[in-house]
Amino acid sequence: MLKNYEIRKYQIPxxxxxxxxKEKREExxxxxxxxxxxxxxxxxxxxxxxAAGKGTLIGNLIKDLDPRFFSVITMKAPGEEELRKxxxxxxxxxxxxxxxxxxxxxxxxxxxxxxxxxxxxxxxTLEQRLGQLRTFDRQLKDNGYLVVKLFLQIPSEExxxxxxxxxDEKDTKWRVADKDLRQVKKREKYEKVYDRILEATNTxxxxxxxxxxxxxxxxxxxxLHLLTNQINQAVExxxxxxxxxxxDYPLLKMPRLAQVPLDQEMTKEEYRIRLKELQKKLKKxxxxxxxxxxxxxxxxxxxxxxxxxxxxxxxxSALDPRGFxxxxxxxxxxxxxxxxxxxxxxxxxxxxGHIAIFDRTWYGRVMVERLEGFCSENDWKRAxxxxxxxxxxxxxxxxxxxxxxxxxxxxxQLARFTERQNTPQKQWKxxxxxxxxxxxxxxxxxxxxxxxxxxxxxxxxxxxxxxxNKYYARIQAIETVIAAIEERVGSV
Amino acid sequence: MLKNYEIRKYQIPxxxxxxxxKEKREExxxxxxxxxxxxxxxxxxxxxxxAAGKGTLIGNLIKDLDPRFFSVITMKAPGEEELRKxxxxxxxxxxxxxxxxxxxxxxxxxxxxxxxxxxxxxxxTLEQRLGQLRTFDRQLKDNGYLVVKLFLQIPSEExxxxxxxxxDEKDTKWRVADKDLRQVKKREKYEKVYDRILEATNTxxxxxxxxxxxxxxxxxxxxLHLLTNQINQAVExxxxxxxxxxxDYPLLKMPRLAQVPLDQEMTKEEYRIRLKELQKKLKKxxxxxxxxxxxxxxxxxxxxxxxxxxxxxxxxSALDPRGFxxxxxxxxxxxxxxxxxxxxxxxxxxxxGHIAIFDRTWYGRVMVERLEGFCSENDWKRAxxxxxxxxxxxxxxxxxxxxxxxxxxxxxQLARFTERQNTPQKQWKxxxxxxxxxxxxxxxxxxxxxxxxxxxxxxxxxxxxxxxNKYYARIQAIETVIAAIEERVGSV
Numbered sequence: 003m004l005k006n007y008e009i010r011k012y013q014i015p016x017x018x019x020x021x022x023x024k025e026k027r028e029e030x031x032x033x034x035x036x037x038x039x040x041x042x043x044x045x046x047x048x049x050x051x052x053a054a055g056k057g058t059l060i061g062n063l064i065k066d067l068d069p070r071f072f073s074v075i076t077m078k079a080p081g082e083e084e085l086r087k088x089x090x091x092x093x094x095x096x097x098x099x100x101x102x103x104x105x106x107x108x109x110x111x112x113x114x115x116x117x118x119x120x121x122x123x124x125x126x127t128l129e130q131r132l133g134q135l136r137t138f139d140r141q142l143k144d145n146g147y148l149v150v151k152l153f154l155q156i157p158s159e160e161x162x163x164x165x166x167x168x169x170d171e172k173d174t175k176w177r178v179a180d181k182d183l184r185q186v187k188k189r190e191k192y193e194k195v196y197d198r199i200l201e202a203t204n205t206x207x208x209x210x211x212x213x214x215x216x217x218x219x220x221x222x223x224x225x226l227h228l229l230t231n232q233i234n235q236a237v238e239x240x241x242x243x244x245x246x247x248x249x250d251y252p253l254l255k256m257p258r259l260a261q262v263p264l265d266q267e268m269t270k271e272e273y274r275i276r277l278k279e280l281q282k283k284l285k286k287x288x289x290x291x292x293x294x295x296x297x298x299x300x301x302x303x304x305x306x307x308x309x310x311x312x313x314x315x316x317x318x319s320a321l322d323p324r325g326f327x328x329x330x331x332x333x334x335x336x337x338x339x340x341x342x343x344x345x346x347x348x349x350x351x352x353x354x355g356h357i358a359i360f361d362r363t364w365y366g367r368v369m370v371e372r373l374e375g376f377c378s379e380n381d382w383k384r385a386x387x388x389x390x391x392x393x394x395x396x397x398x399x400x401x402x403x404x405x406x407x408x409x410x411x412x413x414x415q416l417a418r419f420t421e422r423q424n425t426p427q428k429q430w431k432x433x434x435x436x437x438x439x440x441x442x443x444x445x446x447x448x449x450x451x452x453x454x455x456x457x458x459x460x461x462x463x464x465x466x467x468x469x470x471n472k473y474y475a476r477i478q479a480i481e482t483v484i485a486a487i488e489e490r491v492g493s494v
Numbered sequence: 495m496l497k498n499y500e501i502r503k504y505q506i507p508x509x510x511x512x513x514x515x516k517e518k519r520e521e522x523x524x525x526x527x528x529x530x531x532x533x534x535x536x537x538x539x540x541x542x543x544x545a546a547g548k549g550t551l552i553g554n555l556i557k558d559l560d561p562r563f564f565s566v567i568t569m570k571a572p573g574e575e576e577l578r579k580x581x582x583x584x585x586x587x588x589x590x591x592x593x594x595x596x597x598x599x600x601x602x603x604x605x606x607x608x609x610x611x612x613x614x615x616x617x618x619t620l621e622q623r624l625g626q627l628r629t630f631d632r633q634l635k636d637n638g639y640l641v642v643k644l645f646l647q648i649p650s651e652e653x654x655x656x657x658x659x660x661x662d663e664k665d666t667k668w669r670v671a672d673k674d675l676r677q678v679k680k681r682e683k684y685e686k687v688y689d690r691i692l693e694a695t696n697t698x699x700x701x702x703x704x705x706x707x708x709x710x711x712x713x714x715x716x717x718l719h720l721l722t723n724q725i726n727q728a729v730e731x732x733x734x735x736x737x738x739x740x741x742d743y744p745l746l747k748m749p750r751l752a753q754v755p756l757d758q759e760m761t762k763e764e765y766r767i768r769l770k771e772l773q774k775k776l777k778k779x780x781x782x783x784x785x786x787x788x789x790x791x792x793x794x795x796x797x798x799x800x801x802x803x804x805x806x807x808x809x810x811s812a813l814d815p816r817g818f819x820x821x822x823x824x825x826x827x828x829x830x831x832x833x834x835x836x837x838x839x840x841x842x843x844x845x846x847g848h849i850a851i852f853d854r855t856w857y858g859r860v861m862v863e864r865l866e867g868f869c870s871e872n873d874w875k876r877a878x879x880x881x882x883x884x885x886x887x888x889x890x891x892x893x894x895x896x897x898x899x900x901x902x903x904x905x906x907q908l909a910r911f912t913e914r915q916n917t918p919q920k921q922w923k924x925x926x927x928x929x930x931x932x933x934x935x936x937x938x939x940x941x942x943x944x945x946x947x948x949x950x951x952x953x954x955x956x957x958x959x960x961x962x963n964k965y966y967a968r969i970q971a972i973e974t975v976i977a978a979i980e981e982r983v984g985s986v
Contacts, residue, residue: 035922057816069807069822069853070803083573173778176785286665314561319558323597330562361561
């Protein structure tokens with residue numbers, strides 16, 4: 003894309019330019035209200051050669067915008083903590099809220115190019131990452147985001163001159179990074195890598211826009227033009243339903259809930275002995291994954307009163323508290339609700355070597371949000387694939403991903419609800435909502451069956467934890483975790 | 495405290511210990527519900543010698559707790575980003591929400607000791623920091639937190655043996671840090687530094703508890719005992735009103751709002767010329783503070799329709815977007831509301847070299863929260879001093895702190911409200927609430943006068959921006975910012 007890109011200097015006469023820029027700027031100011039009303043999040047990624055004028059361009063774009071409606075984020079090379087998260091983690095962190103702009107000053111293109119050029123990632127990782135970037139773009143788009151990707155293009159000679167000029171002046175010298183100088187020296191290599199990434203992520207959903215940045219005013223007009231156009235388009239098309247995709251993930255054959263036997267027995271005595279053995283083993287394995295920097299993500303879903311809490315507790319009490327976190331998931335807070343629904347789960351991902359346990363999860367999308375109408379039909383139908391993609395990304399990152407449906411039958415739930423109601427210390431655990439949910443048992447069961455069937459992938463399988471007998475269920479869960487870790491790191 | 499601390503081994507006979515630990519653990523489990531009901535946040539800091547058993551202790555404390563009610567945070571040496579924030583920033587980040595436990599695995603004591611021993615801070619900084627730590631403890635306590643500080647004490651010989659044992663085994667070798675070995679070698683030096691910090695932060699509000707950690711079971715019982723006791727106490731005393739303090743900050747003599755003239759004139763022509771000059775200057779100064787790593791915090795408050803937004807915009811449009819952030823402050827979200835009221839502002843502090851502009855601020859506590867009864871009288875009366883302390887901490891960190899009250903008279907507000915109401919593009923800016931607030935003008939004016947009088951410190955002064963004429967106001971604000979920066983870095 004870059005190689006054959008023709009620099010067309012001064013397309014618009016200087017005298018017209020000023021008026022046009024003014025006009026477009028005013029349009030952008032009006033669009034602030036428009037995106038607010040339509041709750042449209044606008045994510046603008048600005049990439050380009052060093053000294054191509056990214057900073058100046060952003061400064062000019064935001065000049066008349068209301069600071070309450072935008073933020074500018076400058077991405078630097080990832081720090082130590084960030085490198086311990088999935089690649090896209092820090093970009094996911096920066097996505098705008100509904101109705102706001104985020105301008106990203108250089109991002110995943112630059113980071114990936116530097117990784118390739120400095121030999122930090124191999125071909126497989128690069129391919130994986132390019133796939134993730136396409137998915138990222140599509141998911142944002144499908145979830146109502148406008149993503150605008152710009153690449154500021156200047157010829158090699160121009161870049162060289164600019165860097166020299168910056169380097170000559172006392173006030174600007176510090177702004178010339180080694181990386182920029184490297185770009186001049188290795189122009190062709192950079193061009194090749196940039197082109198590969200640009201082409202691989204130039205999707206119909208979110209295309210790249212190459213901007214001729216030799217003349218800064220022309221560049222500003224170009225960008226204003228395409229930004230305002232794309233905002234108008236996004237607002238016009240906001241009712242267009244995204245396609246419901248089914249990527250070909252290898253799905254495991256799973257039983258329906260009704261087929262799962264729940265008559266397992268386990269005595270307290272048996273349970274105690276077994277638990278002790280298993281916890282000892284898990285403790286050692288925890289140590290091992292910590293040292294091998296393997297992240298573990300465990301998702302808990304299940305019927306109310308199925309025993310999720312107690313189950314999690316038996317798991318965690320074997321773990322070194324410095325190496326795990328439990329995330330209880332309630333309904334989203336406003337700043338969470340106004341972003342991609344996976345955002346708050348991304349945000350809570352563990353560092354490598356750590357275990358994150360989610361007490362309720364992203365599967366809310368295809369259960370409660372589906373059944374209570376908190377999202378549209380298209381939203382939850384799309385979610386199976388989106389979630390598979392999300393979990394694939396986690397396992398590509400190196401994570402062990404396990405999902406537990408803690409299962410009981412309807413009678414057992416009634417018995418436990420009643421017991422809670424009648425035991426003063428347990429009354430806080432039972433609410434009106436639990437009884438209301440119980441009335442929808444059949445609808446939930448259908449949704450759960452569909453969810454398990456559509457999202458039980460090889461890399462992120464569901465396990466139905468048989469929890470009419472809580473002892474049995476706890477042993478089953480902890481055994482499952484141990485087996486999954488042992489499969490990765492060998493037994494201890 | 496450590497030097498003369500007597501290790502009293504085996505205070506309780508082995509046979510009684512087990513039953514007592516069990517009893518106390520059960521009490522702690524019951525207390526989970528108690529702290530939930532009382533919305534009591536419990537912040538447990540566990541410090542101590544390397545290999546004293548901090549991790550094991552925390553593991554034992556949380557064993558029977560519900561993972562939804564606690565989290566364990568292990569503090570490491572601060573990363574590059576963290577070092578660019580105020581010292582207490584990352585600790586403030588970790589404070590628990592109401593009704594939850596946070597166990598902090600080593601924290602400010604250890605960090606400060608390492609800083610002293612490795613010569614990273616001088617005497618003045620140390621003294622400053624110790625003062626900040628006392629303030630931190632008191633503010634948490636006064637704002638309804640239970641803070642429990644523990645130091646796990648073991649003799650030098652014991653530590654040495656433990657480290658040797660850890661080092662000998664393949665599985666545990668990696669856990670021995672250089673820092674731990676240094677402690678053994680320089681025991682006396684560490685003891686001296688620890689003692690100094692312990693003594694300086696051993697306040698009546700939040701005392702230190704030195705725990706004999708030679709015998710791990712005894713230590714567990716000790717800690718369970720004091721933790722459960724302190725929780726009981728905190729719950730019993732929750733109605734005790736904290737004292738309202740007035741630290742002796744040098745206050746600037748400020749006029750009352752009624753005394754401030756609002757008849758300034760400025761033509762658009764004059765404004766444009768002046769603005770251009772000033773923005774040019776500010777741009778250069780922004781560059782300078784970026785390079786000198788000076789943080790700037792600008793707080794905007796003012797009457798509705800006083801022109802805060804436009805004023806901020808004229809300021810920011812002179813700034814490099816990579817170096818500032820504007821934080822619009824609305825009513826707190828649930829996770830913000832359930833923490834110390836300054837938490838969400840702390841969270842948004844800039845890195846050094848950056849500018850943070852707050853569009854409405856922590857002064858909400860003594861205005862809207864006071865007048866609408868969102869906090870108690872004791873809360874807002876205490877807040878003047880708490881805010882002065884907060885801002886002092888910012889300036890001790892090196893920040894330039896400026897506060898603007900954007901002022902108009904009642905007639906001007908009415909005119910602007912009416913204009914907004916009558917201009918379709920501006921209607922979103924005016925709400926019922928604005929009209930309701932207007933009715934309370936007098937009460938607000940009284941609160942603002944009190945606020946300005948009590949919090950206009952030398953290090954964080956208020957400026958009353960005369961905004962009947964918006965042009966005048968914008969020039970005044972930008973001039974004020976320039977003057978403050980020039981005072982620090984010289985003129986450009």
